[in-house]
Amino acid sequence: QVQVVESGGGLVQAGGSLRLSCAASTTTFSAYGFGWYRQAPGKQREWVAGISKAGITNYADSVKGRFTISRDNTKKTVYLQMNSLKPEDTAVYYCNADLLNTYWGQGTQVTVSS
Numbered sequence: 001q002v003q004v005v006e007s008g009g010g011l012v013q014a015g016g017s018l019r020l021s022c023a024a025s026t027t028t029f030s031a032y033g034f035g036w037y038r039q040a041p042g043k044q045r046e047w048v049a050g051i052s053k054a055g056i057t058n059y060a061d062s063v064k065g066r067f068t069i070s071r072d073n074t075k076k077t078v079y080l081q082m083n084s085l086k087p088e089d090t091a092v093y094y095c096n097a098d099l100l101n102t103y104w105g106q107g108t109q110v111t112v113s114s
Contacts, residue, residue: 009108
């Protein structure tokens with residue numbers, strides 16, 4: 001079982017920045033791919049960004065150019081740097097770790113005020 005814990009959410013004004021962290025408790029962290037997802041009130045969870053074990057990144061069109069996903073295998077942590085935040089980025093942000101199974105964190109709330 002892998003524990004995934006997100007942190008770094010909060011309240012920020014539009015145009016501001018936040019950095020989310022996702023820590024995963026596994027001795028084989030470097031073998032995992034990771035994804036960030038978000039779920040706004042009344043909406044389905046949507047994929048935001050992903051990073052492979054090789055460090056290849058992908059982004060949803062809605063965040064491309066504003067968000068950056070990265071990983072630090074020595075710290076067993078994945079980051080989501082979010083810049084130029086918009087009110088529509090408001091959501092609970094979830095991280096998942098994927099190898100043979102997929103493990104989800106509990107989420108962290110991001111609120112962007114206009």
